[in-house]
Amino acid sequence: MVLHYGDLTDSTNLVHIVSQVLPTEIYNLGAQSHVKVSFDMAEYTGDVDGLGTLRLLDAIRTVGLTNHVRFYQASTSELYGKVVETPQSETTPFYPRSPYGVAKLYAYWIVVNYREAYNMYACNGILFNHESPRRGRTFVTRKISRAVAEIHLGKQECLWLGNLDAKRDWGHARDYVDDYVLATGETHTVREFVEKSFAVINKSIVWEGEGEEIVGREKDTNIIRVRVDPKYFRPTEVDLLLGNPEKANRQLGWKRKVDFDSLVKEMVLADIEGARSNSEN
Ligand code: G4F
Secondary structure, three states: OOOOOOOOOOOOHHHHHHHOOOOOOOEEEOOOHHHHHHHOHHHHHHHHHHHHHHHHHHHHHOEEEEEEEEEEEEEOOOOOOOOOOEEEEEOOOOOOOOOOHHHHHHHHHHHHHHHHHOOOOOEEEOOOOOEOOOOOOOOHHHHHHHHHHHHOOOOOEEEEEEEOOOOEEEEEEHHHHHOOOOOOOOOEHHHHHHHHHHHHHOOOEEEEOOOHOOOEEEEEOOOOOEOOHHHHHOOOOOOEEOOHHHHHHHHHHHOOOOOHHHHHHHHHHHHHHHHHHHHHH
């Protein structure tokens, strides 16, 4: 494998790489992909996630490869945002709710536009949340699985979260890498992710209070294990995501293999393993 230095904000650099490599397939997985961060870095997110996609498509044109390259754009269920129907499918109208979602909306349509204008082989894969032990630490599932691991090992007492009632259609990343995949067809709250994660280390969480004052206590000891900090709230939230994988199932025969409970268990156990080896080093 040859790695090239590159950046989606640098057109000449992209043109140079495409002309050197002369690829037959390009997968654009590059993005500032954290939704909350996109509120703080809206312009940068628009530049990388939105215009970056245009730059890459245009590099293909500049090098004269429009008829030779197949282009894949990592699109996102964040396009549905304030959802207008549930579950969401390929025909559900978009209503993005963050600078990230809006930038990805531009990327989605510029892919469609280049396909129609230049007859390019270019497509969007609208992927719902896909998680694994390799998920970045600031995304909610990994934040929960890591904290539960640290609590299990006595290294941390409490986990601070934002909106516990947002719902996501969480699948295992393994199910999303090789095929054109939409979603699992199930939705769970952040609260459920917390409860299932603690169940892996044989702890039950009992919720007390409401809103920002809500706390999750460990049933057996009464220790507060989960608190809410408004700093993790988003100015505008996507309350519910639930994908309809019916078309991928019908056309590609795709079905997710890892269920929700197994996903949570694998993440917590991997973080316990990781936290153990960190202490040994
Ligand atoms: O894990 P999250 O940060 O992922 P989010 O916003 O759904 O976005 C991820 O999936 C998208 C696919 O739909 C991708 F396009 C995107 O790039 C990214 O990979 O947050 C999930 C939910 C949100 O509703 C958030 O408000 O969890 C809620 N949440 C509650 N407490 C929290 C926290 N999220 C984070 N990151 N940290 C918290 O403490």
